[in-house]
Amino acid sequence: MYAINRKTKQVIDFICGSGSKGNINKIIKTLLKLSPQGIYTDKLNIFTAVIPENLHRTFQYKTNNIERRNHTLRTHLKRLSRKTICYSKSQAMLEACFKLYAWQ
Incomplete structure (x- = not known):
């Protein structure tokens, strides 16, 4: 899960793990x-409990x-797809790969 700035399209923060x-x-x-000024999300009900109204x-x-x-991201990083040969065995490697992709 990650957050981006809508105007600059830069990644603000990310976290690897469950939602x-x-x-x-x-x-x-x-x-x-x-x-x-605003936080835009999809209509997942967990966001209403965490984000101020x-x-x-x-x-x-x-x-x-x-x-x-x-x-x-799913197209470029095949380690995010479920049934591929290229996958991350550890969460640390997945985070490192995402950092390289997000902040290149």
């Missing part, structure tokens, strides 16, 4: 330190940048 409330909360804390927006057309980036 649990604790992991999402780590990313949201980083975002709140930047004092955003005055900042949370769920417009579908506002999330198309990150959805396009997800598609490109």
Whole structure:
């Protein structure tokens, strides 16, 4: 899971792991330190518990940048696909690969 700036298209923060409330909360804390005007997400119900109501927006057309980036990421990094020869055995290697891709 990761967060991007909609205007600059840069990755702000990311975390490898499940989409649990604790992991999402780590990313949201980083975002709140930047004092955003709004946080746009899909309509997953866990976001309403973590993101303050005055900042949370769920417009579908506002999330198309990150959805396009997800598609490109899955295409370029085959270690994110389930049934491939190239996969990461450790979470540390997956994080290192994503860091290289995100901040190149």
